[in-house]
Amino acid sequence: MADKPTFREEIAGVLHASTGNPLDVCMQCGTCSATCPVASGGFMDNSPRRIIAMINAGLKERVLKSNTYWYCASCYHCTVRCPRGIDIAELMYGLKRYTVWHAKTQEGMIGPVFSETFVKMIVRTGRSYEPVLATSYLFTLGVPEMIQEAQTATSLMLKGRLPLLPARIKRLDNFKKVLKRIIPLGDPDE
Amino acid sequence: MSNRIGVYVCHCGTNIASMVDCKAVAEYAATLPGVALSRDYKYMCSDPGQTLIQQDIKEHKLDRIIVSACSPLLHEHTFRNATRQGGINEFFFQMVNIREHDAWVHTDRAKATEKAKDLIRAAVHRVPFHKPLEKKTVPIKPDVLIVGGGIAGIHAALTLANAGKKVYLVERDATIGGHMAKFDKTFPTLDCAACILTPKMSTVKTHPNITMWTYSDVTKVEGFVGNYKVTVRRNPRYIIEELCVGCSECVEACVFKEPKFPDEFNLGLGKRKPVFLPFPQATPLVAVIDPETCIQLKTGKCKKTCVEACGDRKAIDFSQKAEEKEIEVGTIILSTGFKIFDAKRIPYYGYGTYSNVFTALDIERLVNASGPTGGELVLRNGQKPKSVAIVHCVGSRDENTNKYCSRVCCMYSLKLAHLVKERTGAEVYNFYIDMRTPGKGFEEFYSKVSGEGVHMIRGKVADVFLENPADKSGRMIVQAEDTLLNIMRKVPVDMVVLGVGLEAQADANDVRRQFNISCSTEGWFLERHPKLAPVNTFTDGIFLAGCCQGPKDIPDTVAQAGAAAAEALALIDAGSVELEPNTAFVVEQECSGCKTCIPMCPYTAISRNEDKKIAVINEALCKGCGTCVAACPSGAIKQNLFEDDEIFEEINGVLAHV
Numbered sequence: 001m002a003d004k005p006t007f008r009e010e011i012a013g014v015l016h017a018s019t020g021n022p023l024d025v026c027m028q029c030g031t032c033s034a035t036c037p038v039a040s041g042g043f044m045d046n047s048p049r050r051i052i053a054m055i056n057a058g059l060k061e062r063v064l065k066s067n068t069y070w071y072c073a074s075c076y077h078c079t080v081r082c083p084r085g086i087d088i089a090e091l092m093y094g095l096k097r098y099t100v101w102h103a104k105t106q107e108g109m110i111g112p113v114f115s116e117t118f119v120k121m122i123v124r125t126g127r128s129y130e131p132v133l134a135t136s137y138l139f140t141l142g143v144p145e146m147i148q149e150a151q152t153a154t155s156l157m158l159k160g161r162l163p164l165l166p167a168r169i170k171r172l173d174n175f176k177k178v179l180k181r182i183i184p185l186g187d188p189d190e
Numbered sequence: 191m192s193n194r195i196g197v198y199v200c201h202c203g204t205n206i207a208s209m210v211d212c213k214a215v216a217e218y219a220a221t222l223p224g225v226a227l228s229r230d231y232k233y234m235c236s237d238p239g240q241t242l243i244q245q246d247i248k249e250h251k252l253d254r255i256i257v258s259a260c261s262p263l264l265h266e267h268t269f270r271n272a273t274r275q276g277g278i279n280e281f282f283f284q285m286v287n288i289r290e291h292d293a294w295v296h297t298d299r300a301k302a303t304e305k306a307k308d309l310i311r312a313a314v315h316r317v318p319f320h321k322p323l324e325k326k327t328v329p330i331k332p333d334v335l336i337v338g339g340g341i342a343g344i345h346a347a348l349t350l351a352n353a354g355k356k357v358y359l360v361e362r363d364a365t366i367g368g369h370m371a372k373f374d375k376t377f378p379t380l381d382c383a384a385c386i387l388t389p390k391m392s393t394v395k396t397h398p399n400i401t402m403w404t405y406s407d408v409t410k411v412e413g414f415v416g417n418y419k420v421t422v423r424r425n426p427r428y429i430i431e432e433l434c435v436g437c438s439e440c441v442e443a444c445v446f447k448e449p450k451f452p453d454e455f456n457l458g459l460g461k462r463k464p465v466f467l468p469f470p471q472a473t474p475l476v477a478v479i480d481p482e483t484c485i486q487l488k489t490g491k492c493k494k495t496c497v498e499a500c501g502d503r504k505a506i507d508f509s510q511k512a513e514e515k516e517i518e519v520g521t522i523i524l525s526t527g528f529k530i531f532d533a534k535r536i537p538y539y540g541y542g543t544y545s546n547v548f549t550a551l552d553i554e555r556l557v558n559a560s561g562p563t564g565g566e567l568v569l570r571n572g573q574k575p576k577s578v579a580i581v582h583c584v585g586s587r588d589e590n591t592n593k594y595c596s597r598v599c600c601m602y603s604l605k606l607a608h609l610v611k612e613r614t615g616a617e618v619y620n621f622y623i624d625m626r627t628p629g630k631g632f633e634e635f636y637s638k639v640s641g642e643g644v645h646m647i648r649g650k651v652a653d654v655f656l657e658n659p660a661d662k663s664g665r666m667i668v669q670a671e672d673t674l675l676n677i678m679r680k681v682p683v684d685m686v687v688l689g690v691g692l693e694a695q696a697d698a699n700d701v702r703r704q705f706n707i708s709c710s711t712e713g714w715f716l717e718r719h720p721k722l723a724p725v726n727t728f729t730d731g732i733f734l735a736g737c738c739q740g741p742k743d744i745p746d747t748v749a750q751a752g753a754a755a756a757e758a759l760a761l762i763d764a765g766s767v768e769l770e771p772n773t774a775f776v777v778e779q780e781c782s783g784c785k786t787c788i789p790m791c792p793y794t795a796i797s798r799n800e801d802k803k804i805a806v807i808n809e810a811l812c813k814g815c816g817t818c819v820a821a822c823p824s825g826a827i828k829q830n831l832f833e834d835d836e837i838f839e840e841i842n843g844v845l846a847h848v
Contacts, residue, residue: 083583
């Protein structure tokens with residue numbers, strides 16, 4: 001039997017379908033971090049460059065504890081400018097999936113809760129439904145912000161911009177079959 | 191006819207022996223028909239190995255020799271010599287490659303051994319059809335053409351001319367000197383570039399053995415090693431070179447009172463008139479008239495004050511036409527140089543958009559005493575910068591532009607950091623990915639510049655933006671991650687200097703075709719061997735020098751130019767060169783004169799004999815590619831060493847057990 005893959009190999013496996021180069025070719029120039037609107041704004045605890053260095057060094061626990069990928073705004077600036085052709089935005093998605101699959105998500109972070117609610121909703125109905133999605137992270141906000149959000153939601157609803165009932169797509173069964181093929185999570189209904 | 195074949199199986203130390211059972215292969219070969227002797231030996235290329243072949247030929251009356259060892263590229267020559275010294279024609283020898291084609295690429299020893307047997311069997315089938323051939327010799331003409339008058343071309347020209355050879359130096363620009371003439375100082379010694387270059391330039395001008403043609407292009411190259419026929423077009427500069435003394439009086443007298451056209455030599459940072467001298471030490475020191483801007487040449491209606499000023503010298507000739515010169519040379523050195531990376535290709539660095547973003551070559555001109563500001567390093571508004579960012583790796587080490595390292599940028603960026611600090615006292619920030627200073631005295635220079643208080647920030651610049659978006663000539667913010675401190679840096683600066691990389695010339699591919707040599711994917715001319723034939727090309731008699739082969743600094747360029755000159759000298763002094771006899775030939779009775787082969791030949795070696803109405807192959811031009819052999823509809827073209835019998839028997843041999 002093959003040896004248990006290292007953390008670095010596991011992440012490479014997560015990225016296998018990405019069009020970018022492997023993480024090993026990173027030369028630590030910091031272009032990704034300096035172009036990143038979130039990292040250069042100081043929101044990420046580790047810059048994307050550091051995350052790649054940590055993966056290459058096998059620092060699994062520190063990577064999993066990091067908030068970096070949950071803060072990724074998916075603007076793909078890093079991917080476009082990376083001089084070594086690494087698909088860094090795809091890496092961020094890969095790390096999100098990895099932590100969710102391995103149930104390693106951090107407590108008290110909006111990202112994992114939000115993502116999970118979103119994905120479950122899509123799997124169930126085929127469409128996003130904002131009133132449920134919003135409440136999934138609404139309670140992590142402070143009281144004034146919550147009231148403000150509620151006000152916005154009310155006015156949106158009055159103008160007919162926010163549906164009262166969740167919509168469903170036609171032929172949901174077919175859609176679920178598709179999902180079953182592409183998401184290695186087993187039966188979405190389970 | 192029965193042959194007496196000798197087969198030798200080389201172990202190549204353990205290179206072959208570790209994957210092929212050489213002893214078993216030799217024993218097998220002995221059983222093949224026609225094989226009189228079969229041996230395995232540790233190093234066939236060694237002196238005893240070669241002696242073995244010679245002795246066996248005599249003692250065992252061998253008439254065909256097969257050595258199965260490495261690639262023919264490496265030792266075919268060696269074993270052919272041994273065969274000849276043994277007393278038989280060297281083309282009775284055949285080499286079998288069981289190293290690169292077998293031992294090195296397989297992992298199963300038993301199967302690799304079988305493959306070695308197959309390959310040797312193919313050769314055993316082939317060699318009886320070998321014919322005795324003679325190498326042809328052709329004389330080498332002693333004159334040399336050098337294309338490109340930068341420091342590489344200049345150095346090669348002087349070396350050859352000093353050895354008494356006649357040199358034609360052809361340069362596209364109005365002056366020789368190339369990029370080096372534009373530099374201010376050279377790293378790491380901080381020698382003044384002009385002080386070390388201009389004496390060589392004027393020696394080129396006055397050297398009796400050098401014919402210098404500036405403002406000229408090579409338009410046609412025909413022939414082969416030792417016998418090239420080259421056409422050079424001398425473009426009209428509208429000044430008679432022999433009569434002009436470079437006094438500049440025509441420039442003073444031009445109807446344009448003020449210079450108003452962008453000056454190419456100063457990269458558009460300064461202005462010139464329609465008639466101008468590129469720079470004070472231009473060689474030849476002869477004015478040029480630009481037909482695009484000169485009123486007389488554009489409209490024919492000018493007061494021609496320049497002609498008046500020239501007076502009795504009568505050096506101005508508005509009716510000058512391009513002139514074609516035909517020369518015959520034996521060898522050619524290409525030193526066509528490089529172009530700098532176009533920084534506009536990276537829009538987020540703001541070159542061409544923000545007025546105070548410059549390339550490193552722009553800065554070379556700005557700090558140069560003969561430059562547009564007289565050596566004052568200033569912003570566009572004429573003020574001295576208080577802070578300057580130098581960005582490394584612009585257009586280098588980047589999959590989006592060029593993947594390779596341009597090799598000189600780290601050092602010239604450090605040099606510019608030193609010069610900027612010295613001339614303006616500004617704060618200088620060098621943004622680098624890796625500092626590459628591997629030359630003699632380079633690391634010491636890095637250390638010296640660091641000690642001068644230049645800031646070194648390890649991180650590639652990801653963005654340059656304006657502090658006030660409305661003011662395109664205002665201060666800029668340079669953003670990078672300081673990867674050592676692990677923080678984001680947003681450094682406000684007055685001036686940004688882009689350390690642009692080196693690229694192959696835009697027309698490198700045309701030049702490559704013209705001279706029939708190869709290019710790498712990046713456009714750099716390809717050397718024959720990266721280590722052991724760095725200045726040779728795949729075309730005999732054509733050599734490379736300087737940056738046309740790849741980015742390099744001045745010391746390396748000069749060393750390479752010297753090497754290219756030495757290679758040319760070696761050919762010239764040998765007087766003649768031997769050609770491989772693997773050429774194609776026409777069987778006259780069978781040729782129908784259909785001319786199919788003529789346009790197919792990549793070396794223009796085939797012509798038609800109009801009297802006999804058949805194709806004729808020039809053996810000296812033929813490189814033995816076999817295209818015509820395959821193309822001939824009547825099977826009238828054959829190729830030495832690759833005749834049908836030889837090839838079909840080889841195939842029969844390799845497939846004999848299938």
